[in-house]
Amino acid sequence: MIVRIAQYPLKQRLLLGIASTAIILLAQQALTLFAHGRLTFLFLSATLPLITVLFGAWSGLLLLLSGMIFGALWMQPVGSLAVPQRDDQIVLLAYVVVSAFLVAAGHQLAKVAQRAGRAEAATQNAADRLLQVERDARHRFDVALNSAGVPFFILTPVVRQGRIAELRWDYLNEAAAQLFNQTAAVVIGSSTMYVRPTGWDANVLLARLAPLAERPGREAFDVRVQGANGEQWFQVVAASLGGSVVAWCGDVTPRVRAEQALSEADRRKDEFLATLAHELRNPLAPIRQVAEILEQPGLSEDRRAWCINVLRRQSAAMALLLDDLLDVSRITRGALKLRKEAVALREVVEEAIEVARPILVGKAQELVVKPPTRPLHIEADRLRLAQVLANLLMNAAKYTPPGGRIELTATADEHEIVLSVADNGIGIEPDKLSAIFAMFSQLNSDQHRQGGLGIGLALSRSLIELHGGRLTASSTGRNRGSCFSVHLPASSRVFPPPAPTRPATASRSPVQKHRILVVDDNVDAADAMTAFLEMEGHEVRTVYSGEEAVDLLAIYNANVILLDLGLPGMSGIDVARRVRATPSTNDVTLIAITGWGQPQDRASTAEAGFDFHFTKPVDVQQLSQAIETAGTVL
Structure with missing residues (x-):
């Protein structure tokens, strides 16, 4: 004392x-x-x-x-x-x-x-320092865990009758506390059976974390949570800690959704490739059959004309298919540019109807056109807008039974210009409306699978958005028809351009005859082109390689060369450079006819000295006009 x-x-x-x-x-x-x-x-x-x-x-x-x-x-x-x-x-x-x-x-x-x-x-000082060190360590621990921004928690098991009956929250950082609807002070010490993050399953937590409290180890797993914000996914990484369990968890909803999107995209890719093969075989089958028919002896003129019409229709269908694919690629890369001009809406509608008319006539469907009360001119890309309307008309025809009714309505007010295509066909379920504009989208029901690549509506929407408008769809349900509407801003309305002065009608001059060399490694394509040119009255020679073309030009004085680019051995680019480097042939008209039509391809042909660049299948009228520019004639 x-x-x-x-x-x-x-x-x-x-x-x-x-x-x-x-x-x-x-x-x-x-x-x-x-x-x-x-x-x-x-x-x-x-x-x-x-x-x-x-x-x-x-x-x-x-x-x-x-x-x-x-x-x-x-x-x-x-x-x-x-x-x-x-x-x-x-x-x-x-x-x-x-x-x-x-x-x-x-x-x-x-x-x-x-x-x-x-x-x-x-002793007291040492105890105070030790207590301060412990407080500092705990403070640093809290700061580190809270600054991480990732939910972290510690759970301690509650054992009853020799087994873990429940888990108790022992520690939460700030990020983990935000997962609860209660404060951290209320959560700490509570059981996971009664207090847990919104939407989490207590049984899942107990089943996955309890084993770690009994033995050393580490585990990572995903937890699906149905919360107020919809479906969420959390990744939990847990480990043993002296009879307790420490765990981190992170919101991996974007990752899971991305994986699901990739899986869906992979599924759609497979469906797209299968559909593409189907769509390419459709026109190829009649083309092949027509080729067999044309070989038959004693073919009547009517049958021959029918075969030619079939070939034209099916080759045009394939060209449209490829054009759609190319347009999608250009829009995706931001390379598609509109060529806007003042066009009459009536003319755009007529062009679209002309494209869709064969399928409408084939199914005996009634088309009702309701134009605006007064003539209307808009600033738009005439070709692209007609392409969109034609696509909507053909879609309506596909999904409307034979004898059905389709209405094309055009209205305009001070806010917008609306072009609507309505039908009384099979309709669309309301829950599917948001998916029909997705790229390569195909509705699953068999009655909806009417062919096509599933890119038409996605392409149409992108084209309308480039015009500053929007494309909408509506339907009251199955077998109740559907309506697709193009909404263009009122600002696209313009005054009609002045009517051009008509020049005096000139008599058409006769077709000039030329000496033409056709070079293509596809024998059928080369021979078909040769036959067409000979029917036009030209003198034509045909070779199937670049080396043959160079050798023939030494003895054949051609003034027009139709040259494929993808030749085996010496390419078409190499042949063109050789032609331009030879004095006797450097003034010949060089026309590239190829399947490559990207801007860089056209730049390559221009640099090699080509005068024209056409992509297959070539428009024969444009080809004839290019040939007529050649200087030397027979």
Whole structure:
């Protein structure tokens, strides 16, 4: 107790010393009244150890001296410091000896008290530092986990009857707390059976995390959550930690959706390739059959004309198919440019109807056209807008039974210009309306599969958006028809251009005859082109390689060369450069006829010296016009 008292602050020690000394003096004074002061001064020695411990050895010695003086004054003769009696002297000497011993003992106790105090202070300081280190570590731990922005939590198992019955939330960082509808203070200490993130399954958490609380290990798994924001996916990475489980979780919904989109895109790709093969075989089958018919002897003129019409229709169908694919590619790359001009809406509608007329006539469908009340001119790409309307008409015809009704309506007001194609066909389920504009989209129901690559509506929507408009679809359900509407901004409306002055009709000059060399490694294509040119009255030679073309030009003075680019060995580009480098042939008209029609392909042919570049299948009228530009004639 004395050691503990010695560690008190000075003010407390001073008050305690004064109080103890006063008590001793009062007790001594009381005894003096009865014992006349004899030996009462000895009570002072009782305070010597305490005073020495509290205030040091000098205070104890001062008190010892005070006691000697006090005792001498009260011994006979009273009031005098002289102590003549021997027994009093012995008592006074004993007091001095005992008091000196007590002062020495008190001094030693003071040292012990000081060392104990320093030790206790050091221990307390160490404990305080350890506590501060723990607090700092916990603070750094919290800061690190909270700054990560990734939900982190610690779970402790609750064991009943020898097995883990539930898990308890022991720690949550700020990101994890945001997954709950309650505060972290409420969540911590609660069971996962009753408190958990919105939409999470308690049984899934227990089944996946409980084994990690029983044995060391690590596991990662995805959790599907149906929350307020729809379907979400979280990836949980958990590990054992001394009987508990620590876990991180992250929202991987974008990744899962991307994987699902890739899977869907892969499925659509397979369907697209299968449909593409089907769509290419459709026109190829009649073309091949017509070729067999044309070989038959005694073919009538009517049958021959029918075969030619079939070939034209089917080759045009293949050309349209390839054009759609190329247009999609250009739009995807941002390479498609509109050629806008002032066009009459009536003319655009007529062109679209002309394209769709064969399928409408073939299914005996009624087409009703409701034009605007007044003539209307708009600034648009005439070809592309007609392409969109034709696509909508053909789609309506495909999905409308024979004998059905299709309406094409055009209206205009101060806000927009609307072109609508409505039918009474099989219709579209409301939940499928948002999917029909997706690229390569095909509705799954068998009654909806009417052929096509599934790119028509996606292409049409992109073309209308390039015009600053939008393409919408509506339907009240299956077998209730559908309506597709092109909405163009009112700002696209323009005044009609002035009518051009008609020049006097000139008589058509006869076709000029030329010496033409046809070069193509596709024998059928080369021979077919040769036959056409010979029917036009031209002199034609045909070779099937670049090397043959160079050799023939040394002896054949052609003034027009129709040259394929993808020749085996010496390419068409190489042949063109050789022709331009030879003085005898450098002025010949070079016409590229190829399947390559990208801008870089046209740049390559222009650099090689070609005069014209046509893509297969070539428009014979344009080809004839190009041939007529050649200088030398027969």
